[in-house]
Amino acid sequence: MLAPVADDRAAQLIDAAVPVTEPDAAVIVTTSGSTGDPKQVVLSASAIRASASAFRQRYGAFSWTCVLGAQHVAGLMVQARDLLDRPYADGRTAISIVPTQLVRALREPSSAAELAAYDAVLVGGAAIRPALLDQAEAAGIAVLTSYGMSETCGGVAFDGSPLPGADIAIGDDGRIDIGGPMLFSGYRLDPEATAKVLVNGRLLTNDRGQWVIDDDGQRQLRVLGRIDDVIISGGVNVDLARLQRVLDARIDRPAVVVGVPDPEWGTRVVVATTSDEAVIGQWRDELRPYLEPAALPRQLLVVEAFPRTDSGKLDRRRLAEWAAQPGRS
Template sequence: MQLISHVAHLLDGGAGLWLAPGQGQAPDGCVVVATSGSTGDAKLVVLHRDALTAAARAARERLGFDATWHLTLAPQYVAGLMVLVRGHLGDGVRTAASDLSGLDPAPGRNCLSIVATQLYRALESPSVTAMLARFDAVLVGGAALRPELRSRAEAEGVRVIETYGMSETCGGVVWDGAPLPGVEVTLGERGRIGIGGPTVFEGYLDDSGALRPSAVNGMVVTNDRGHFEAGRLVIDGRFDDVVISGGVNVDLAQVRRAVAALDPDTDVLAVDDAEWGARVVLFATSGTLASWRDDLRGTLPPAALPRQLVTLDALPRTGGGKPDRGILLGLVQS
């Protein structure tokens, strides 16, 4: 893959690299990626090679070994990009399909980075599951990892590490709730999560191509809320996930967890509603609204139950593997 050599050239001191959609000029020594844009507001994120290198070295320190890294995610987004960076600084990169077919562990240590949906589908195939169990570490990020899904994987011998991070931090820099070496995690008002350290981005590119630094005192201030439990970070959801429906606060993160426990190929949004203020909408590939409400009734309070079901052949996803909420919202509003 030509992109592997381009990333290697950047890390070895070459010129900037543009990976975001469209055309543009990357600042010297930097790569430009787009956020996954699950809500349709993708931004151009500028990551310096020093930050990429710091993130990869911190991952190596946490693992305790060098490895061959296997690419199954779009390399234009940060999760895939970091596979290339870790592999360049480690024992190399191998590629496989997004459905994990064609995985071919190299001699020595092997690691993989995937999203939860890939893990769920892999566990439906005994042969792919057996292949995953041969890896020394399987990083799972991009969205919350359900405990029951993790337990299923680990029961099959898959060495799972749940990661948390974002494009602005060079991807997942909190592993199983513990920051990687050199990474700082803080909690602000109402549990707002901040991430600092050497993996923080340079800033965003505006429409004119100018760099706009956006870290606050060296910290990426996220829109996520969380708390520490036994010294480890627990993600509670996003601030914009709390809506008011029928005069009652509804936490969409809680709804998504309950729905995903029944079927991970789903998503939940809230839209304006003249009667309820906000209407909870469920997107799924099967079922009826009545059956979903019945199945969720013992888990969710009445106000949090979906009031509309949109049935799809398949859930649209971004290149980073997240549900494409811009497309989903358009289906409701069209």
């Protein structure tokens, strides 16, 4: 089966005249391209079954509602789990959404009530602010946070706990790497890109993480950001993911942080926002108690709306392109 692709840019990757040669290939999905060009991810039938079976082993069977497109791995896996879970057990229900959908649902009491009626609400595809999780809990929504990617058939860890069969490790450099039967077969027609991330049967991700111990004494995976979130500005390492967490926790305005090449600083820190309530000096003053000087933003980019990919993920690459345009502030 060849899954429909996300958009015209991704569609240009598909060459239907070239046969798919990967063993047991079942589906091709495209990555979102939010931080680079989209790739064709080849998923085998055995990997899809392994992922769906591992979820059922951990959480049991559900009757699933699909509101995500099947051209994206999250929507695809909802359908795979739904097929595996039939006949459904005890009438338990589940739905998979992205953080943007959760934000919008919480604005409408009727939508929030609909989500609260589900036994499990999987939320993944992007980082989730702690304040958003608190709002969902207050609304009675049983959120199950998901960590994974197209290359892992979607979620491999939920609420920080790896699924059965998912072997998650963290290297000395903080990089997360993953082994297990749910890994993808490779990037279609791109053996070089495949070789860079599939090493000795394990997936080397671009994510940084750490293990933490929860209140019950259980080890949980905490995702800290991407490897390329760490930039050098004025000769000092700046962790953009940490800066984003500070913004989310301390600033009561919508904000997204990106790094942009700069002739003086090497990379300058830019805060993009949809609010025009404050100038760059005020942002710096509000953040100064929580950040080292190099991490303070040097540019403020005001936009009407944050750009998003076809899958609903924040398009940081587009934001960086806008911020780099002459005269943007």
